[in-house]
Amino acid sequence: MANPAVRLASIALHLQSTGAGRSGGAGHSFDVSPRPELNQPMADIIRERKNASFDxxxxxxxxxxxxxxxxxxxxxxxxxxxxxxxxxxxxxxxxxxxxxxxxxxxxxxxxxxxxxxxxxxxxxxxxxxxxxxxxSESFGMRLYVHHMLFRNSIKMFASEEQKKRTTWVKDIDDFSVLGCFAMTELGHSSSLRDLEATATFDPATDSFILHSPTLTSTKWWIGMSGQAATHTVFLAQTIIKGKHCGLNWFMVPLRDRHTGRLFPGVTCGDIGAKAGRHGLDNGWIQLTQVRIPRDNMLMRWSQIDREGNITEPPNQALVYATLIAERLCTVDGTNNLCGQALTIATRYSCARRQGTSNQQIMDYQTHYVNLMPGVAGMYVLSLVDRCLWAYWDRMEELSRTNTDEYLQYLNDIHCVAAGTKASITWWGSEILERCRRAMGGHGFSAYSGIPSIIGDWGVFTTGGGDNFPLAQQTARYVLNCVNRSMQGKPNFGSAEYLKDIKVILEFNVCPADSVAAWLDLAILQKLFASLTVKLAMRIGQHLAPVAKKGQEKVEAVWNEHQLDVLRLSHLHTIHYLISLFTSSVSSLPSEYSSLKPILTKVGLTWALDMAVRDLDLMLEEEFVSAAQAQNLRVARNGICKELRNDVVPLMDAFGRPDFLLKSPLGRYDGDIYNAYFDTVTRAPDCYGPANYWSTEVEPLLTRVRP
Amino acid sequence: MANPAVRLASIALHLQSTGAGRSGGAGHSFDVSPRPELNQPMADIIRERKNASFDxxxxxxxxxxxxxxxxxxxxxxxxxxxxxxxxxxxxxxxxxxxxxxxxxxxxxxxxxxxxxxxxxxxxxxxxxxxxxxxxSESFGMRLYVHHMLFRNSIKMFASEEQKKRTTWVKDIDDFSVLGCFAMTELGHSSSLRDLEATATFDPATDSFILHSPTLTSTKWWIGMSGQAATHTVFLAQTIIKGKHCGLNWFMVPLRDRHTGRLFPGVTCGDIGAKAGRHGLDNGWIQLTQVRIPRDNMLMRWSQIDREGNITEPPNQALVYATLIAERLCTVDGTNNLCGQALTIATRYSCARRQGTSNQQIMDYQTHYVNLMPGVAGMYVLSLVDRCLWAYWDRMEELSRTNTDEYLQYLNDIHCVAAGTKASITWWGSEILERCRRAMGGHGFSAYSGIPSIIGDWGVFTTGGGDNFPLAQQTARYVLNCVNRSMQGKPNFGSAEYLKDIKVILEFNVCPADSVAAWLDLAILQKLFASLTVKLAMRIGQHLAPVAKKGQEKVEAVWNEHQLDVLRLSHLHTIHYLISLFTSSVSSLPSEYSSLKPILTKVGLTWALDMAVRDLDLMLEEEFVSAAQAQNLRVARNGICKELRNDVVPLMDAFGRPDFLLKSPLGRYDGDIYNAYFDTVTRAPDCYGPANYWSTEVEPLLTRVRP
Ligand SMILES: Cc1cc2nc3c(=O)[nH]c(=O)nc-3n(C[C@H](O)[C@H](O)[C@H](O)COP(=O)(O)OP(=O)(O)OC[C@H]3O[C@@H](n4cnc5c(N)ncnc54)[C@H](O)[C@@H]3O)c2cc1C
Ligand SMILES: Cc1cc2nc3c(=O)[nH]c(=O)nc-3n(C[C@H](O)[C@H](O)[C@H](O)COP(=O)(O)OP(=O)(O)OC[C@H]3O[C@@H](n4cnc5c(N)ncnc54)[C@H](O)[C@@H]3O)c2cc1C
Structure with missing residues (x-):
């Protein structure tokens, strides 16, 4: 090989050349002259579609x-x-x-x-x-609070008897009530045990007295409680005969349906300005000695009789089971919001030209490597979403037919939902930021559509359970499962693969010996299995010495390895998602078999990108060599470049119409500049003079200098 | 060592324990009962201050x-x-x-x-x-556009003769004009050569005719052009006798100072809704055959005489030199916005308690490892900022006294500004997102202060030059410098260290053989030097084979390695920033010598975190072993944990008062809950019934079911 200095010297000249002043771009004529039938951005988008490799x-x-x-x-x-x-x-x-x-x-x-x-x-x-x-994200959230949170709470926590006796479910379905879900308090949320609101049983009147004793016990963030809700389910510490008896849900009326006025003892307010979801009235609730009938406690899992005798729930986790569904919803939520942003950003990036040779910006490596895993991810989420809901449906059935088995799987689906929510929503934040960046300055315009998506999105990583505690719950579960497997005990659902833990442990050097060898979902799946087990072992080794020294010591060590713990949840989750995706593709109905190649490519793109993110760990574990690591990157970059050729068709297939995207820059036909300019000029106050000219500008410009 | 399975088994019990229902938290009383003098969040914050390790x-x-x-x-x-x-x-x-x-x-x-x-x-x-x-970020931007962009353009691009003859500078300083800076067009920005606006010299009337020929040539995003500006400097393709003669700046009046009405031929409008900076009237400008005197071309570097003879500038880059200062400003801008967010997030995290043992959330590893490098970074940026402006001041002087030397350094300071802007603002986005996440749900409330900071921030990664092209310019410069060094030629400024390239090349295995050994800024600085050179060589090897095959081929290969190219810019930049920081600390005036230990710790925290981010590369380059990599992580986590003890004092020292932070959750005294609740209840429309109750809610709830 030649001396590197010489090589560098010879390229320097090329890199320095700046080119002469060229005539300015393709340009768009004004309305005054006839608009060319097909200008460049539109022609570019048409070509992108024509080149689709699939139907x-x-x-x-x-x-x-x-x-x-x-x-x-x-x-x-x-x-x-x-x-x-x-x-x-x-x-x-x-x-x-x-x-x-x-x-x-x-x-x-x-x-x-x-x-x-x-x-x-x-x-x-x-x-x-x-x-x-x-x-309309805010419409969606109103409905979601009423249906998914409020209605589901009644369905899951009211006893059969209560459901028969009351009109609760019918009223909800009819929208003759509007409900909300009051769990979080100003002071505590992730640690539900620390909730302060109380429900004190009063045997004299056979009722509960609900009370918010402190400012920090104010229920906070509660969707629809700010302005619209007539009722809430309310989580409170149940106190019977002076004794704390755990958390329970209560049905509480808030507002008069005719006047909207609050009932006595109820104080609610709107939570005001937020990062997004401006159409949703998140609010806060304070109850001051509000009396409700004993029967308004939701009694499916825990019952209190006329005398105040309590039956404890078989598992305290049952009280939060609505949250599992809520978390599963984030998969589709991510698909929806990130999918919109990706449609906008990728279409824009095919219509936009910029740079030395005025190329489509989509062709920059930074563009396709940043965006294509997102596009691929939308497919992975779509397929995986079905599997997860099928799991949930099986659980709903079990809850009716086989409580034991239900409880056995409850832990697994809880951890699947928690881990998936954490991994996917953190990833989603990154994808959205990439979309924003991909659009340069125009991503800062509200009319690009991106800022409002990012604003609405902001709650995903924390709402419905903050990702940090959630991922730790999943990690804790994984540690236990690894442990069970080592002892030859069975695991369920997402952890079933650990039955082969011996084989997994033997898979400790990656066999991929070329770029092409990396293009294999089976290897990637094994890789995540192996990394999961390796990391679980590593964490276990740190915890072992303190295991018998008490809760506090264990927690301190746990905390020293919290970053690894989060990663453990992530590795396990990605393994599970890859396995769901793989089995979905391999059981593709025959009428779709022509889609198999593109679906496989999409899965690989996503999984390879996920793997690259853990390259440091793989190298640290000596699971891959330096050369293999470089090959992995080349494989990831290469597949992103290939998939880029299908980028417009891939996002088209989700069938989102222009009006839904609300973004002139994400238009189907690529006519971005005309539409963008029209949108800006039609917005309020586009043309001046500003109403403050005579009060603030003129006096400044013309003032007498002292 | 015992069997891992057994270890896992023994910890499992501890991890599973959920604890009995505890009595609810410290709580806050309502106003009705006397407010405890010192409640928990306030006591926590006081203790944090008392423990400060420095003055x-x-x-x-x-x-x-x-x-x-x-x-x-x-x-x-x-x-x-x-x-x-x-x-x-x-x-x-x-x-x-x-x-x-x-x-x-x-x-x-x-x-x-x-x-x-x-x-x-x-x-x-x-x-x-x-x-x-x-x-007020929007106030700041109005002033910035007028002073830093508009005024600086006049100062840097008008000839001495023009400055003497006109009242331009005086009018600006007096605010009897308000100016803006019109460079970007709807269609092009990063690639300035493709700008479409024209300035055609008309010898008959000794004037220029300025024109925006197409829709895409509309000047776009121009701060203050939407409503307030009376003048703009305007970048256009200069056309003389039918020939394109490069880009030049022109002074153009836009609006009547008394009425605010646009002058004939001028169309401006407001750009409407944005992600942030709502108080700034970004706008767009279209000129239709606007005639201005020839003398309104800014003629310092390029002149056109009465006959239309043109003198070319010694270097086309001079035309964009204002942008260098603009980019340097992002260092202080990052310090300002991220500093506010970090003050809020860290104070909140010390006042907030959550979790199994209701601890301060700041004590979670995820919290301190995510936030402390940000806190440390604010110090690094503060010190480095001074050095960068000292560099700029030297340049301003050179531009007056020694044009040759000025031009020699111009390339370096351009690349310093571009690379620093890219690395620091991308990093800043991450820091802000971490601050948001650190605050759980309350980070979604506008009143936390974080969403508006994130909104305003959105433009930093693209405004004043998009980071992707900027970082590439720096990388290109670094490649050339490496090359020059290999040939024994000198380099300047940020690249001077390459004179020791032989020594750097020999430093190819990291000597840090323990956790403690990593705690050394000199090693970290060397490490970044080494990684820079290694990566430059690697990229060079890819480019070499195509070097003589023409611009297009070179660009294609360049693009295949764009991710590495961006990283090259980053590595070089971090090396430079560490070296500036180190020399600042070592030349600390004696009255501050007691601050040396904490400043050194802060620098280490930041540099170690930067190093961890490049662990994959270090491992791939076999620069560190797996064990060294793990030590590096432990060192980073450990120093973050140590520095965490000074977190409140460290952010206090920036002296930001509560009213500036506009965040009840970031209060100096830690009285977060009372202040937050007060803010929410004082916001417009907190209490209902909602004005839409009778039109939208009641009719829904009470409608006759079909
Ligand atoms: C709030 C705000 C205020 C502004 N104020 C002003 C002002 O006062 N005056 C003014 O003149 N301008 C102003 N600007 C414009 C700003 O300077 C431009 O937005 C910026 O230069 C980026 O240009 P662009 O938006 O055209 O993006 P483009 O250059 O079109 O870039 C779009 C995307 O393509 C990518 N891309 C482009 N080239 C390359 C490449 N070579 N390699 C890899 N990727 C590439 C970019 O990274 C980006 O992701 C402002 C912008 C904003 C958002
Ligand atoms: C827009 C919006 C809508 C909402 N709607 C509802 C609703 O309708 N009903 C309802 O009941 N609730 C609702 N919530 C509340 C939501 O569920 C909580 O915000 C969420 O559970 C997080 O709790 P928190 O905000 O109290 O954060 P905290 O739990 O206080 O967390 C604060 C920070 O500490 C960290 N932390 C906490 N514990 C740990 C740990 N063990 N390890 C590491 N870090 C930790 C967190 O990660 C976070 O960074 C809503 C929230 C938002 C923002």
Missing amino acids: INLMQTFLDGGKDYTRAKEIAYQIIRRDPILLFDGGNDYDLTRPEAREKSMAQVRRFVEIYHSLKNPIQQKAFEVALSSY | INLMQTFLDGGKDYTRAKEIAYQIIRRDPILLFDGGNDYDLTRPEAREKSMAQVRRFVEIYHSLKNPIQQKAFEVALSSY
């Missing part, structure tokens, strides 16, 4: 789970697009004030209920609900 | 560069705190609408100018300007 329509059908749903989705979009109450005036909600946004999303709820009940076909109803939730 | 006041004096400035800062804060025009009504700007925010920041400018001119002491004037810019 976009077939993919859409596959993602929708069949043609019926695709059709229902299209109708749903039409309904929204044509309804002035559902539609955002001006095409987006970026210029709404907070009161306007709160009112608009409530108007959408009201209109939604009217239309929903007029649609008799359940598929159409579902498609409509999904479409509107995706169009 | 907080002395540190503040040091950071302020002397007692005079500290005093002037305090006065400046008083001025703001007491002035109803400067102060945000209600204590923050989170509830302002866009028109209100735009008006408020302009009112602040007007009031600022009045007060500024009344302060005769230049230190007091500077302190006032800095304090108000820090209090």
Whole structure:
């Protein structure tokens, strides 16, 4: 090889050349001259579609789970697009004030209920609900709080007898009440044991007295409690005969349905300005000696009789089981918000040209390596989401038919939901930031659509359980499972693979000996299994010496290795998600078999990128050599570059119409500049003079100098 | 060693234990009962201060560069705190609408100018300007655009003769004009050669005709052009006798100072909703055949005479030299915004308790390892900032006294500014996200202060030059410098260290053989030097084979290694920043010598964290062994834990008063819950019933079911 200095010298000249002044780009004519039929950004986007390596329509059908749903989705979009109450005036909600946004999303709820009940076909109803939730995040959250949190609490925590006796479920389904879910307090949340609100049983009147004793016990963040909710389920420390008897849920009326006035003893307020979800009235609740009938305690798992005798729940975790579903929802939530952002950012990046040779910015390595794993991830999440809900449905059935087995799997699904939520939502934050960066300055414009997605997103990493504690719960579970496997005991669900722990332990040097060898999901899956077990062992070795020295010591050591602990949760989770994805693809219905190559490529792209993120660990564990590490990077970069050729088709297949994206820069037809300029000029106050000119500007410019 | 399975088994029990229901937390009483004098969060914060390992006041004096400035800062804060025009009504700007925010920041400018001119002491004037810019980001940006972009352009690009003949500079200093800086176009920005706006010389009338020929040529994002600016400097392709003669700057009047009406041929509009900086009227400008005198071209580096003969600038880069200062400003900008966020997040994390033993959340490893490098970084940036501006001042002098030397260093300072801007602002985004996450749900509340900081921040990674192209320019420079060094040629400024390239190349195995050995800034500095050179060689080897095959081939290979290229810029930059920091600390004035230990610790914390981020590369380059890598992590985690004991004092020393932080959760005294609750209840519309109850809620709840 030649001397590196000489090599560098010879390239220096090329790198220095700056090129002469070229004539300015393709440009867009003004409206005054006839607009060219196809200008550059549009032509670029058309070409991207023409080059698709797969059938976009077939993919859409596959993602929708069949043609019926695709059709229902299209109708749903039409309904929204044509309804002035559902539609955002001006095409987006970026210029709404907070009161306007709160009112608009409530108007959408009201209109939604009217239309929903007029649609008799359940598929159409579902498609409509999904479409509107995706169009208006704040509407979606209102509905989510009412349905997923409030209704599910009743369904899961009220006894059969209570459900029969009351009209609770019917009223919820009818929207003759609006409910919320009051768990979090100003002072505590992740550590539920420290909640302060109390429910004291009063045998004299057969009722509970609910009370918020301190400022920190104020229920906080409670969605819809700020302005709209008439009822809440309320989590409180149950006190019977002066004794704390654990946490229970209570049904509490908040507001008069006619006047909206608060009932005596109830204080609620709106939580004010937030990073996003401006249309949702998060709020706070203080109860001052509010009396409710004993029967308003939800009694499925724990019962209190007329005399104040309590039956404890078989497992305290049952009290939080609604949270499992809530966390599973973040998979679809990530797909929805990140999917929108990725559609916008990738279309823009194919329409935008910039740089020395005025190329599509999508062709920069930084662009495709940053964005393609996100695009691929949307597919992984779509497939995995189905598997996770199938798991949940099995659990719902078990809860009715086989409580023992239900309890056995409860731990696993809890940890699947917690770990997946943590890994996926942290990853999602990164993807959104990449989308923002991919758009340069225009990503800072609200009209790009990205800032509002990022704003709405902000809650995902903490709401429904903060990721830090959640990932630790999953890690704790994994440690126990590894341990069980070492003792030859069985594991369930996501941890079943640990039955082969001996084989896993033997897989301690990576066999991938070339770039091509890395292109193998099976190897990547094994890799994550191996890293999981290795890291569990490493953490175990640190904990072992203090194991018998008491809770405090164990916790101190645990805390010293918290970063590793989080990683353990992540490795286990990624292993599980890869395995779900792999089995989904291998059991693809035959009508979709032509999609197998692209789906496999997509899975590989995502998994390789995940692997690159753990390269330091692999190298530290001497699981890969330096050369293998470099090959892994080359494999990841290479597959991203290949997949980039399908980027527009891949995001097209999710079938999001322009009006849903609310982004002129993410337009289907690529006509970004005209649409962007139109949006900006139609926004309020575009043209001056500013109303403050005569009061603030002129006096400044013309003042007499002292 | 015992069998890992057994170890795991024995810890499992401890991990599973959930503890019995404890009585709820420290709690806060309501106003109705007397408020305990010292409740837990306040007591915690007091203790944090008491444990300071250094003299907080002395540190503040040091950071302020002397007692005079500290005093002037305090006065400046008083001025703001007491002035109803400067102060945000209600204590923050989170509830302002866009028109209100735009008006408020302009009112602040007007009031600022009045007060500024009344302060005769230049230190007091500077302190006032800095304090108000820090209090109101949008005010700061208005001033920045007028002073740093507009005024600096005149100063740097107008000829001495022009400056004498016109009242430009005086008018700017007097605020009898308000100026903006129009470079970016809707279609192009990073690639300035592709700008489309034209300035065509008309010899008949001795004037230029400025024109925006297409929609994409619209000047875009231009700060203050939306509503307030009366003038702009305008970058355009100069056309003389039909020939493109490069880019030049032109002085163009936009609006009538009395009426605010646009001059004929000028179209400007406001850019509308953005991710942040709501008080700044970013806008767009289209010129339609606007005629200005020939003399309005800024003629320092390039001249055009009456006959249209042009003198070319000695270096085209001179035309963008204002951008260097703009980029250097991001160091202080990062310190300001990230510093505020870190103050809030760390104080909150010391006042907040959560978890199994209800501990201060600051004590979680995830907390201190995530936040302490940020805290440390604020110190590194403070010290480094001074060095960078000293460099800039030397350059300003050279530009007047020694053009040759000026041009020699111009490349280096350009690359220092570009690389630093890229590395520091990408890092800053991460720090802000960590601050948000550290605050759990409350980080989503606007009143935490974090969302608005993140919103304002959004532009840093792209404004003033997008980080992706900037970092590549620095990398290109580094490659050339490495090359020059290999040939025995000298390098300047940040690249001077490459003169020892032989020694650097020999330092290819890390000598740190224990955790303690890593605690050494000299080793870390060498490490970054070595990684820089190694990576430059690696990239060079890829480029060499195509070096003679033309620009296109070189670019293709460059693009295949773009991720490495960005990293090269980063490694070189971090090396430079560490070296600046080290020399600052070693030349500490004697009155501050007692601060040396804490400053050294701070530098180490930051540098070790930076090193951990490149662990994969070090392992791949076989620069460290697996054991060394693990030691490095342990060293980083350990020093973060140590430094955590000084976290509150360290952020205190920056002397930011509560009103500046606008965050009840970041209060100096730790009384977070009372203040937070007060803020929320004082915000508009806290208490209901909502104005939409009778139109949207009641009709929904009471409607007749079909
Ligand atoms: C709030 C705000 C205020 C501003 N104020 C002003 C102002 O007062 N005056 C003014 O003139 N301008 C101003 N700007 C414009 C700013 O300078 C530009 O946004 C910035 O230069 C980036 O250019 P762009 O937005 O055109 O992005 P582009 O250059 O189009 O970049 C888009 C994407 O492509 C990528 N890309 C481009 N080239 C390359 C490459 N070579 N390699 C890899 N990736 C590449 C970028 O990284 C980015 O991700 C402002 C912008 C904002 C957001
Ligand atoms: C927009 C929004 C809507 C919401 N809606 C509802 C709702 O409708 N109903 C409801 O009941 N709640 C709701 N919440 C509350 C949400 O569930 C809580 O914010 C969440 O559980 C986190 O709790 P916290 O905010 O108290 O954070 P904390 O638990 O106080 O955490 C603060 C910080 O400490 C860290 N931390 C805590 N424990 C540990 C640990 N063991 N190890 C390491 N770090 C730790 C956290 O990671 C975090 O960084 C909502 C929140 C938001 C933001």
